[in-house]
Amino acid sequence: MRRIVALAPLAAWLALGAAAPASAQWWRDVPDTxxxxxxxxxxxxxPAPRTKDxxxxxxxxxxxxxxxxxxxIAVDLKPGDVPFQPWAKKVADERADGSHSREDPDAxxxxxxxxxxxxxxxxxxxxxxxxxxxVVHEAFSLWRQIxxxxxxxxxxxxxxxxxxxxxxxxxxxxVVDSRGFNGKTWLDxxxxxxxxxxxxxxxxxxxxxxxxxxxxxxxxxxxxTKPWTVKQNLTLLPDTDLLEFICNENNRDLAHLPGGDVQ
Amino acid sequence: MKTSTALASLTLTxxxxxxxxxxxxxxxxxxxxxxxxxxTGKVTKVEWTNPHIYIYMDVPDEKTGSAxxxxxxxxxxxxxxxxxxxxxxxxxxxxxxxxxxxxxxxxHLANAKSIVMTATxxxxxxxxxGGTGGTGGGAEER
Amino acid sequence: xxxxxxxxxxxxVFSFGVCGPAGAQWWxxxxxxxxxRAAGGEPNLAAPAPRLADGRPDLNGVWEPxxxxxxxxxxxxHPDTKSVPFQPWAKKLADERGDGAHSRDDPPAxxxxxxxxxxxxxxxxxxxxxTPGLIVVIYESFTLWRQIxxxxxxxxxxxxxxxxxxxxxxxxxxxxVVETRGFNGKAWLDxxxxxxxxxxxVTERYRRKDxxxxxxxxxxxxxxxxTQPWTVVEHFDLRPATDLLEFVCNENNRDLTHLQSAxx
Numbered sequence: 001m002r003r004i005v006a007l008a009p010l011a012a013w014l015a016l017g018a019a020a021p022a023s024a025q026w027w028r029d030v031p032d033t034x035x036x037x038x039x040x041x042x043x044x045x046x047p048a049p050r051t052k053d054x055x056x057x058x059x060x061x062x063x064x065x066x067x068x069x070x071x072x073i074a075v076d077l078k079p080g081d082v083p084f085q086p087w088a089k090k091v092a093d094e095r096a097d098g099s100h101s102r103e104d105p106d107a108x109x110x111x112x113x114x115x116x117x118x119x120x121x122x123x124x125x126x127x128x129x130x131x132x133x134x135v136v137h138e139a140f141s142l143w144r145q146i147x148x149x150x151x152x153x154x155x156x157x158x159x160x161x162x163x164x165x166x167x168x169x170x171x172x173x174x175v176v177d178s179r180g181f182n183g184k185t186w187l188d189x190x191x192x193x194x195x196x197x198x199x200x201x202x203x204x205x206x207x208x209x210x211x212x213x214x215x216x217x218x219x220x221x222x223x224x225t226k227p228w229t230v231k232q233n234l235t236l237l238p239d240t241d242l243l244e245f246i247c248n249e250n251n252r253d254l255a256h257l258p259g260g261d262v263q
Numbered sequence: 264m265k266t267s268t269a270l271a272s273l274t275l276t277x278x279x280x281x282x283x284x285x286x287x288x289x290x291x292x293x294x295x296x297x298x299x300x301x302x303t304g305k306v307t308k309v310e311w312t313n314p315h316i317y318i319y320m321d322v323p324d325e326k327t328g329s330a331x332x333x334x335x336x337x338x339x340x341x342x343x344x345x346x347x348x349x350x351x352x353x354x355x356x357x358x359x360x361x362x363x364x365x366x367x368x369x370x371h372l373a374n375a376k377s378i379v380m381t382a383t384x385x386x387x388x389x390x391x392x393g394g395t396g397g398t399g400g401g402a403e404e405r
Numbered sequence: 406x407x408x409x410x411x412x413x414x415x416x417x418v419f420s421f422g423v424c425g426p427a428g429a430q431w432w433x434x435x436x437x438x439x440x441x442r443a444a445g446g447e448p449n450l451a452a453p454a455p456r457l458a459d460g461r462p463d464l465n466g467v468w469e470p471x472x473x474x475x476x477x478x479x480x481x482x483h484p485d486t487k488s489v490p491f492q493p494w495a496k497k498l499a500d501e502r503g504d505g506a507h508s509r510d511d512p513p514a515x516x517x518x519x520x521x522x523x524x525x526x527x528x529x530x531x532x533x534x535x536t537p538g539l540i541v542v543i544y545e546s547f548t549l550w551r552q553i554x555x556x557x558x559x560x561x562x563x564x565x566x567x568x569x570x571x572x573x574x575x576x577x578x579x580x581x582v583v584e585t586r587g588f589n590g591k592a593w594l595d596x597x598x599x600x601x602x603x604x605x606x607v608t609e610r611y612r613r614k615d616x617x618x619x620x621x622x623x624x625x626x627x628x629x630x631x632t633q634p635w636t637v638v639e640h641f642d643l644r645p646a647t648d649l650l651e652f653v654c655n656e657n658n659r660d661l662t663h664l665q666s667a668x669x
Contacts (some may be wrong), residue, residue: 008570026564026571026587026626031538031556059536090637098292109314111548111653122341127534131436134534134541138341143543143550145649160651162548164431176599180431242552243341244567248516248655250312254334256293256366263373353559393451 024240034238035209036093042238044210048172051128056172056206058126058133061241062234071231071263072187073216088193088223091240095191100257104186109247110262111142111161114200115180115216122245123237133167133174138242146176153179159184159196184263187218194223210236216246290364294374298365302333302373303381306357311350315337318353318375320361335361335375337389348387358382363389431616432648440645441616445554448645454579457535462579462613464540467532467648468641474526475519478595483622483636495600495630502598508666511593516654518549519566520592521585521607522623522639529652530644540581545649553583558589566603568592581611594625602629617643 024030029158035046051059070076074082084092094100106112112120120139131149146167153164159182167176183196201217212234219227290296304322316337321330335342337355340350351361358381375389407632426659439450452546455463466556479489491499501507513519519527529545533587538556566589574583590603605627612620619641 026344026561027554028559030558030562033538044553099487105620109655117331127536127539129534129536132534136541136552142548142549145540147432152433154431154433157431158650161653161656162651214277222485240345243344243565244569245313245339245341246518246568247314249568250310250317251314252317253293253314256368256372258292349563350565400569 001033002040005061014050018109018249027241039176041098042210043236044236046209048206048208049132053130054254055169058174058204058206058212059128059199061123061125061237062212063123063237064119064121065233065235067121069188069230070116070121071189072194073116073119073230074216074228077228081228083225083228084192085223085225087142091193092191095186096139098189098258100191100259101189102254103262104189104191105161105184105262106189107257108262109140109251111185113161113187113194114144114165115165115202115218116185116187117144117162118202119143119188119232123240123242125242127252128235140247141245146174159183163198163200170203170210172205174204176200176204178202183222193223195220198223210238212236287306289327290299290374293366294363294364295367300365300373301313301360301362301363302335303360304330304333304358306353306355306359307332309350309353316340316343318359318361318370320359331371332372333373335363335373335378337375337378343387343389346388352387353380354379417495427643428579428595431485435476435528437645448617448643450615450645454615455615456600462581463535463575464533464534464581464611464613464619466619467530467644468619469530469644470526470528471640471642472597472638473528474637476596478523478526478599478623478625478637481638483638486635486637488600490632490635491599491631492630498600499598502593507598508596511596511598512568513654514664516658518547518592520568520588520594520601521551521570521572521593522609522621522625523595524549524569525609525621525641526595528638530649532649543649545558545652547654548652557582566590567652570605570607578663579612583607583609585609590629600630602627604629618644619643623629 002224027195035043037043041063051057101107104117111117117137117139118124122138124138125136127136131147133148135144135146137143142162144162144165145178148167151166153166157164157180160180161182161184163178164180165176165178166172178200179198181194181198183194183198185194187193198218198220201219203215205213207213214232214234215229216232217227218224218227273349302320302322304320306318306320308319310317316339318335318337320333320335322331322333324331359373360379361373362377363375366374377389378387379385380387392405427564443449458464458616464585472480490575508514518524524544524546525531527546529540531544534541534543538554540553540555542551549569550573551569552640553574555574558573560573561637564587566587568589568591570585571587572582572583572585584606586606588601588603588605592601593599594601605625607628608624610622616622621639622636623639624634624636625631
């Protein structure tokens with residue numbers, strides 16, 4: 001039998017200070033599809049769900065666990081581990097102190113690119129269907145498509161901010177290949193460059209109901225001497241939903257940030 | 264000033280759980296975390312918008328006594344919506360005390376870390392990037 | 406530039422990303438075994454509307470408006486609506502905006518969302534992805550998305566106002582009835598400038614007539630701008646051989662220097 005989750009009204013929540021409230025207070029009577037433990041809290045360690053064909057179901061609202069990767073995607077690596085080409089190192093060094101941050105496309109409300117959009121501090125929803133996973137991002141209200149129907153990307157495509165993505169299963173890991181980027185995005189706020197040759201491989205493994213591992217390989221022979229890999233992880237947000245985020249509606253930052261115009 | 268410690272610890276818990284902290288640009292490029300500022304004054308305008316909420320407030324100048332209008336940048340609305348705040352939480356003429364980091368360009372602009380409403384003592388964490396120090400809490404700049 | 410040409414120029418700006426060849430040539434080896442075929446092998450757009458395993462209509466697909474309803478929402482009024490029932494202030498404003506003289510103030514000219522229902526009638530296809538409890542619609546236009554919850558949830562009375570609102574849907578026989586509210590009142594319902602307010606509620610009735618055709622009856626209920634609800638009809642064609650492209654409006658938006666504003 002499905003339970004209906006009663007979302008605590010704001011006044012009661014403020015008075016409580018006890019258990020964390022269901023935070024999507026703008027939705028009521030939401031059917032409860034979340035495994036719960038004895039005291040009613042989401043059981044994030046329940047087994048990961050599967051689709052009818054036995055594959056892991058990655059559907060859900062996910063949140064990146066650490067904002068630090070937005071600032072520096074390589075923060076967990078040792079200095080020198082990122083295999084920059086000399087020109088790319090020079091550019092990254094110039095950008096690292098923030099003196100060019102006005103040129104960061106993100107600051108101009110342009111798409112953050114892949115994988116940076118997944119590190120933005122806003123949740124995103126995987127909607128997994130047969131042949132297609134739609135990734136619905138709160139960050140700038142953008143979407144991505146990951147085609148799992150076996151199609152292939154042509155060699156010549158119109159370059160884009162978020163690329164073109166296909167996914168396939170390796171065991172219980174979804175391996176997503178993305179290409180067709182426009183080379184304008186920064187991998188992070190400190191400014192690691194990308195080029196049109198960028199190929200991103202994301203490996204998503206849903207360990208249990210509430211936890212997803214993500215391994216990202218940056219393969220950009222235009223800027224780096226070899227592919228390099230970082231690890232991140234995501235946590236499910238069971239009791240909230242996406243909100244709209246239209247970055248353009250009042251972007252006053254450009255007047256305050258140092259640097260030139262976005263290239 | 265009465266602060267609900269339960270509320271404060273609850274909101275800190277929610278932040279540490281990784282709720283969104285808006286930052287689509289580098290905090291350090293614009294603000295100086297080493298220049299903390301506390302401002303007390305009256306709200307004159309609220310822009311409840313993406314990518315940042317802006318609160319404008321009149322702060323009496325210590326020397327002259329006349330009001331100086333400050334702009335405070337916060338995170339976007341969604342982080343605060345998830346903490347239960349709405350666009351009507353702050354209105355013109357509300358009295359507030361703000362803690363934040365001064366803008367580097369010398370203007371009357373600061374990045375707000377927290378806002379306490381004088382009338383109720385309620386504390387609104389600003390959902391903003393940077394400056395909270397330590398681990399978790401969504402700070403991605405130092 | 407004469408005023409009507411200005412409006413046309415603006416419409417062309419928005420079509421540049423989506424006219425021309427469909428995006429099918431980016432993708433190779435796309436499986437199409439579930440597309441009903443006519444004798445010559447081409448998609449049979451008149452085949453019966455498909456159903457899901459549970460018997461519900463299958464609305465999945467890439468759809469495109471047959472005309473640019475985003476230019477004038479009242480292009481095809483429903484027979485029950487004789488004319489748009491403006492309140493006097495709304496009529497005055499719509500008349501001022503109508504010849505394009507304020508087109509720089511139109512939110513999409515600044516790369517802001519078209520709102521609902523204008524987004525579906527804007528140039529460019531959109532893809533409807535139907536799952537139990539949730540329909541996600543992704544739009545090529547400005548790479549925006551909408552969620553339509555079909556799991557029975559209800560919207561609270563007080564919500565943060567947005568450009569695209571908050572949507573729930575339920576089935577009325579073979580028609581999906583989508584209710585949307587929680588708007589910010591900033592969107593123009595169309596390019597000729599019909600106003601909206603925060604009181605706007607939109608009802609969209611989606612009905613898949615056959616494999617290749619989707620009808621939508623849309624009721625505008627905005628007591629802040631109109632004296633009573635009014636209804637229009639829009640038609641959409643399936644695009645079986647293409648997919649969505651990216652459309653990032655503000656990557657190089659030069660229109661603002663070419664368009665006029667109310668404050669000029």
